[in-house]
Amino acid sequence: MQKHDAVIIGAGPAGLNAAIALRKHDLNVLVIDEFPHLGGRLLGQLHEEPNGEWWNGIKEAEKLVNEAKALNTEMLTNVSVHHIQRKDGAFVVHTNRKNYEAKNVLIATGAAETANPIPGWTLPGVMTIGAAQVMTNVHRVRVGEKGIVIGVNVLAAAIARELLLAGIRLHSLALPINNAVTDEQSHPKMVMERLSRIAHLAPSPLLRFGGKFAKYKWAQNIAVSFYPKKGINMWDVPIHLRKAVKEINGTEQVESVTMVDITKDGEIIPGTEEEIPVDFVCIAGGLYPLAELAAVVGVPFKYVEPLGGHVPVHNEKMETPVEGVYVAGNITGIESAKVARAQGKVAGLSIAFRMKKDAAIQKEIEKAMDEVKTTRDNATIQFHPEIARGRDDIHAQFNKYLNG
Amino acid sequence: MKRNRIIEHPILDQLEERKTVTFQFDGKTLTGYERDTIASALLANGIRTLRRHEHSGAPRGIYCNIGHCFECRVTVNGTPNVRACITPIEENMIVESGKQLPSPLNPNNEHVPKTYREYMEMKDGEN
Ligand SMILES: Cc1cc2nc3c(=O)[nH]c(=O)nc-3n(C[C@H](O)[C@H](O)[C@H](O)COP(=O)(O)OP(=O)(O)OC[C@H]3O[C@@H](n4cnc5c(N)ncnc54)[C@H](O)[C@@H]3O)c2cc1C
Ligand code: FES
Numbered sequence: 001m002q003k004h005d006a007v008i009i010g011a012g013p014a015g016l017n018a019a020i021a022l023r024k025h026d027l028n029v030l031v032i033d034e035f036p037h038l039g040g041r042l043l044g045q046l047h048e049e050p051n052g053e054w055w056n057g058i059k060e061a062e063k064l065v066n067e068a069k070a071l072n073t074e075m076l077t078n079v080s081v082h083h084i085q086r087k088d089g090a091f092v093v094h095t096n097r098k099n100y101e102a103k104n105v106l107i108a109t110g111a112a113e114t115a116n117p118i119p120g121w122t123l124p125g126v127m128t129i130g131a132a133q134v135m136t137n138v139h140r141v142r143v144g145e146k147g148i149v150i151g152v153n154v155l156a157a158a159i160a161r162e163l164l165l166a167g168i169r170l171h172s173l174a175l176p177i178n179n180a181v182t183d184e185q186s187h188p189k190m191v192m193e194r195l196s197r198i199a200h201l202a203p204s205p206l207l208r209f210g211g212k213f214a215k216y217k218w219a220q221n222i223a224v225s226f227y228p229k230k231g232i233n234m235w236d237v238p239i240h241l242r243k244a245v246k247e248i249n250g251t252e253q254v255e256s257v258t259m260v261d262i263t264k265d266g267e268i269i270p271g272t273e274e275e276i277p278v279d280f281v282c283i284a285g286g287l288y289p290l291a292e293l294a295a296v297v298g299v300p301f302k303y304v305e306p307l308g309g310h311v312p313v314h315n316e317k318m319e320t321p322v323e324g325v326y327v328a329g330n331i332t333g334i335e336s337a338k339v340a341r342a343q344g345k346v347a348g349l350s351i352a353f354r355m356k357k358d359a360a361i362q363k364e365i366e367k368a369m370d371e372v373k374t375t376r377d378n379a380t381i382q383f384h385p386e387i388a389r390g391r392d393d394i395h396a397q398f399n400k401y402l403n404g
Numbered sequence: 405m406k407r408n409r410i411i412e413h414p415i416l417d418q419l420e421e422r423k424t425v426t427f428q429f430d431g432k433t434l435t436g437y438e439r440d441t442i443a444s445a446l447l448a449n450g451i452r453t454l455r456r457h458e459h460s461g462a463p464r465g466i467y468c469n470i471g472h473c474f475e476c477r478v479t480v481n482g483t484p485n486v487r488a489c490i491t492p493i494e495e496n497m498i499v500e501s502g503k504q505l506p507s508p509l510n511p512n513n514e515h516v517p518k519t520y521r522e523y524m525e526m527k528d529g530e531n
Binding site: 125 | 410415416470489491520
């Protein structure tokens, strides 16, 4: 069996940019992705940058794919990886097609969406906000006539706008009802606090509104206490912090949701139930690193809240404690596609250095690591206000591993 | 199928004319576009229910649309548990919705792998 210098799992911005770096050093790379199109979650992203330009993920993906193709990169779509086995100092990557041998493996599987389970959420017509993004912008199919978004966070706000651009109507964005799982997502004060701390970055009026209260906890408290009953409009769609969806109703598919008023602490105010007819529902629970494959191959994990949950331990060079296994992109923590892309380059170069031991590559790695930081500092979309602290946390964990 | 498509868009390119692909869902002949997944082609045809829950019989459709949750599992050309949301449609493909089963949770009912080793052995047995 042919042994690849590197098998890259995931053809998002991280995986593709890593492949490009490796091919530039003339190494033998195979990129594997289970989605029918290359580009990962770039496909579907559509944001207005503060300078008024649009970040069109489909075009950004195209650029990366074209560059990788020009370098004769071998890339497979519609192939799922379900196991990585260590064998004689190398790896066997198991897929639903066949197995591939590799001297190095880069796991760049990205993120998945956290569930906000509320009664009725399994009805056809209920989907994640990301599902609606892909259906709308990639497949160009309408998810419904008029819907509601459950969850108020950065991704919800970004994709709500995308639905509106495509001519799909939204009743509002509201919180999920409080239960054991929805917890933080259902608490007006916590939602407000998180929004307010990332507000200065975001181009959306909702987040700018939050930004006014950024500095002072008491101001956030007041903002939540006196939050308008009819919500605050963003692109003519109300954002509710004092209304929650308690239940999704329907027999064969979504017909309506039951909405209630809630206190500033997220408790239901009795007698406020209201039935709202909608034909689709988007659940926006936030993102977490999709990291199972790193666990399977023996990489240790640490829970780092600002990074989005359990992340594989790694250092700034994207190495894990398992020699030959690398990670890059959202698997290492939830950040924008630009950061993922920059991390991919670091990972590709780190693998190239392991293969060639060339001092010039060392220099390139240093530069690429700086690029990750600059990209992070200039990010226009940030998923957690404490991202930099989270990064320090996980890198320190790597050193702990090395030093026993 | 066109009625549910987003053709014009203020920022993205206009949806280009694509080749149509004919496939079957539960015996009905439907058309979608090249590059459609089973899930997107079905939704374009107004179909949201992809299966019945094996145990309760409750209707289920897509949830994540990117291959993570397995809510969209259907049978494709005789192969069960295929994710409709990441599987492209092909000419004459036969897609069947998932059905309610008599007692799906009984582990003695049929051979289901309980460990990865068992799974690999079953897979090797197929080839
Ligand atoms: C639903 C969703 C919507 C998002 N929307 C936005 C947005 O609007 N704006 C924004 O800035 N960020 C968004 N993000 C964050 C996004 O994760 C980053 O912007 C960026 O795409 C991360 O890049 P990546 O290369 O790490 O992973 P991804 O771009 O997610 O790419 C990972 C790839 O790995 C593949 N993969 C995963 N597991 C396997 C496997 N076992 N076998 C084979 N292939 C596999 C996937 O199919 C995917 O193509 C979104 C994330 C999700 C999950
Ligand atoms: S809808 Fe989640 S896997 Fe297809």
